Amino acid sequence: MATLKLNNLEKSFPAGKNRHRVLKGIDLTLHENEFVSVVGTSGCGKSTLLSIAAGLEPFDSGDVLVDDQPIEGPGLDRGVVFQSYTLLPWLTARGNIEFALKAAGVPARDCPAIAQQHLELVKLGHAGDRWPGELSGGMKQRVAIARALSYRPKILLMDEPFGALDAMTRHQMQQLLIEIWEKHRLTVMFVTHDIEEAVWLSDRIVVMGQGNIDTTFPVDLPRPRNDGVNRTARFIDLQHEVLSCIQQHAIN
């Protein structure tokens, strides 16, 4: 288990002769085994924040700390899953996972067994020899999750991972993610546009304004969250509270 701390994080991009300040002193701590969703209007800086936490994007000032140690680029302590399927098309499902494991320095002889174990974790133990082109969107995303988890990161960073999936597949993927999160005691940062998904999955929901954190909503719903929980008054109230907070920024 690990904590992820973002302290006074500043990020700007060049914009003509000036700079566009995209993150304005973000302070956010994800505690061990906490599931935190980040929501907000389009362009508010969610993906930039996640990419910085992943070590994929440089930042201007502030700190990004995993277990109080500053990060130096991408690391094996953090797994990343994006919306678009990032599988290498010339490798099978198993080959994609083995590729990541080898890149992480895992001895080649250990890779097939670890890959198979993680394919089974995402319920694709039977599909390891299939090529990405032969997999459905949900299956591709399950391989991407298996790959991100294969080198045993303590933190999982997910940027709209289910955004391209149909409603039924999306729901199945949410269930699977929660199962994995509970089993592996991961700390999760989850960027989404889907407020119901955020309430369903999270311990906390962080609503971003333009480059800042507006409000944090603790999700005080009991776990495990069964199918009926999304019809409870508290679930529906939370959805409305988060939505109206986001909408303030869409209007202003």
Ligand SMILES: Nc1ncnc2c1ncn2[C@@H]1O[C@H](COP(=O)(O)OP(=O)(O)OP(=O)(O)O)[C@@H](O)[C@H]1O
């Ligand atoms: N490489 C870049 N160069 C310049 N500007 C960028 C770059 N990446 C992002 N931006 C700008 O930074 C701002 C935040 O972008 P970001 O993708 O983080 O927002 P977001 O909240 O994830 O949006 P969405 O919900 O639409 O994915 C936007 O104004 C965007 O145009």
